[in-house]
Amino acid sequence: MYVIGNAIRGNVIVTTATNDPAVDAGTNAGRLIQTLPDGGDAGEIAISGSGAKDPNDVVANKDGTVFFTDPLYQSGGTTTGVYKVVGTAVSVVKGYSTANTPEEHPDGIALSPDEKTLYVGFGAAQRVDRFTIDATGNTTQVNGNFIAMSDFGDLLPEGMATDVGGNLWITANPEDPNTNGGAVLVFAPDGKKYGEIRFPNHRPTGIAFGGSDNKTLYVVANQAQLTPGEFNGYVFIYSSRCAGVR
Numbered sequence: 001m002y003v004i005g006n007a008i009r010g011n012v013i014v015t016t017a018t019n020d021p022a023v024d025a026g027t028n029a030g031r032l033i034q035t036l037p038d039g040g041d042a043g044e045i046a047i048s049g050s051g052a053k054d055p056n057d058v059v060a061n062k063d064g065t066v067f068f069t070d071p072l073y074q075s076g077g078t079t080t081g082v083y084k085v086v087g088t089a090v091s092v093v094k095g096y097s098t099a100n101t102p103e104e105h106p107d108g109i110a111l112s113p114d115e116k117t118l119y120v121g122f123g124a125a126q127r128v129d130r131f132t133i134d135a136t137g138n139t140t141q142v143n144g145n146f147i148a149m150s151d152f153g154d155l156l157p158e159g160m161a162t163d164v165g166g167n168l169w170i171t172a173n174p175e176d177p178n179t180n181g182g183a184v185l186v187f188a189p190d191g192k193k194y195g196e197i198r199f200p201n202h203r204p205t206g207i208a209f210g211g212s213d214n215k216t217l218y219v220v221a222n223q224a225q226l227t228p229g230e231f232n233g234y235v236f237i238y239s240s241r242c243a244g245v246r
Helices: none
Strands: 002-009 012-018 031-035 041-045 058-060 066-070 079-086 089-097 106-111 117-122 127-133 139-142 155-162 168-174 182-187 193-199 203-210 216-224 231-239
Touching: 002 058, 002 066, 012 041, 012 058, 058 106, 066 106, 079 106, 089 139, 106 168, 117 155, 155 182, 182 203, 193 216
Parallel strands: 106 155, 155 203
Antiparallel strands: 002 012, 012 031, 031 041, 058 066, 066 079, 079 089, 106 117, 117 127, 127 139, 155 168, 168 182, 168 203, 182 193, 203 216, 216 231
């Protein structure tokens, strides 16, 4: 199985895992695995029956609610979605269809620092959707794309993180998976682009803040090789003047 995203839920690490088509041949369902900090098993969140098949990126808020994306990259099909987990109950925040719009693959996901806004990125569509979260946990999509497609240039958004100022940090890469030259793009809460960190020889995918003061930025990146499909993995570490949200 592929292990993709993780989030902290109280004192438990929630990890998304999905099929490796070359090995599993679609025989194993995707999983939400819970692990204790010492590596102990904290039980699995069952997603069967929810419609989710290939959990991708994941985020959790302070009360333990988990949100994750399912772009159906491994299993195929036409019904993708954003999902919510309260306790062990999994429900659909919003479903999408790739039948008529092939780009509807929700990928990266992040919460604003006040946990009242949920961000969901769509790579091929060069789009970030926003959802408001009310005091009871109900989610409502905010109409309109608040980041201009032109701000992504020729790059497609992937991973996401937020800082305490509400700024959104997004990893983005060329459409061709065997082409290097991505970036981390930084946007204000109103969608204005602040700037970017270029990766001319790499493809940044995952991003998170950490360290004792949350001012260390970790960026996971691949480097496409001459042989198609082969990659080297790296972790880049930066100091940030603004603390991030974990």
